[in-house]
Amino acid sequence: xxxxxxxxxxxxxxxxxxxxxxxxxxxxxxxxxxxxxxxxxxxxxxxxxxxxxxxxxxxxxxxxxxxxxxxxxxxxxxxxxxxxxxxxxxxxxxxxxxxxxxxxxxxxxxxxxx
Amino acid sequence: xxxxxxxxxxxxxxxxxxxxxxxxxxxxxxxxxxxxxxxxxxxxxxxxxxxxxxxxxxxxxxxxxxxxxxxxxxxxxxxxxxxxxxxxxxxxxxxxxxxxxxxxxxxxxxxxxxxxxxxxxxxxxxxxxxxxxxxxxxxxxxxxxxxxxxxxxxxx
Numbered sequence: 001x002x003x004x005x006x007x008x009x010x011x012x013x014x015x016x017x018x019x020x021x022x023x024x025x026x027x028x029x030x031x032x033x034x035x036x037x038x039x040x041x042x043x044x045x046x047x048x049x050x051x052x053x054x055x056x057x058x059x060x061x062x063x064x065x066x067x068x069x070x071x072x073x074x075x076x077x078x079x080x081x082x083x084x085x086x087x088x089x090x091x092x093x094x095x096x097x098x099x100x101x102x103x104x105x106x107x108x109x110x111x112x113x114x
Numbered sequence: 115x116x117x118x119x120x121x122x123x124x125x126x127x128x129x130x131x132x133x134x135x136x137x138x139x140x141x142x143x144x145x146x147x148x149x150x151x152x153x154x155x156x157x158x159x160x161x162x163x164x165x166x167x168x169x170x171x172x173x174x175x176x177x178x179x180x181x182x183x184x185x186x187x188x189x190x191x192x193x194x195x196x197x198x199x200x201x202x203x204x205x206x207x208x209x210x211x212x213x214x215x216x217x218x219x220x221x222x223x224x225x226x227x228x229x230x231x232x233x234x235x236x237x238x239x240x241x242x243x244x245x246x247x248x249x250x251x252x253x254x255x256x257x258x259x260x261x262x263x264x265x266x267x268x269x270x
Contacts, residue, residue, distance in 0.1 A: 093238060099154075104140065
């Protein structure tokens with residue numbers, strides 16, 4: 001059964017692999033060829049291409065069509081949604097615990113008995 | 115296919131605070147529903163419903179209301195209740211039509227600090243219910259949070 005993933009799920013699935021995250025980190029430095037990209041990973045070109053296809057489908061990587069070597073470049077937009085999700089999660093706890101501290105300061109001395 | 119939903123999306127974080135209140139008071143803030151209702155949730159949220167039965171297996175039922183008036187229900191159960199030092203509960207938030215979308219295991223550790231203060235440690239580990247077989251993303255991998263924020267900030 002094929003599920004149609006929402007864009008955030010597609011981004012998260014693509015990111016759930018250390019090699020793909022390393023590829024993105026490399027592409028953050030600038031666009032490059034598949035051959036150059038494969039070098040530090042000690043992987044075959046087809047293996048790297050497979051990872052690139054996953055990243056392309058998730059909209060995280062774009063391939064140029066102008067040059068014969070089809071440069072790969074990072075597309076950062078989908079990452080913002082993931083980053084926002086993480087921020088939201090952190091904010092829930094930071095703000096809840098701020099309110100907890102404020103609440104504890106408001107309580108009467110009787111409440112403060114351990 | 116597995117019989118139960120397999121998680122692929124996981125968010126975990128730990129927050130530590132030293133609070134200027136004794137451990138017993140911090141414990142009450144987490145286990146007395148009337149007190150919990152006053153602080154649970156981000157700023158601007160209220161908790162029109164906050165019920166909890168504080169024993170291992172006991173029910174938690176909280177409806178948070180955001181500043182725009184939208185309700186965010188969460189049901190859950192206590193796993194461990196060790197007064198006044200340790201509380202573990204699983205909270206299951208639901209979407210607008212009441213469909214659960216994640217399990218959030220919250221571990222609260224309350225320790226005495228000198229001067230009548232308390233060290234509060236909250237570990238929150240959320241796992242979304244999603245499609246099986248898509249792998250798992252652990253945001254706690256060292257350095258990855260920072261990398262993600264940096265990558266996300268790049269201009270296209």
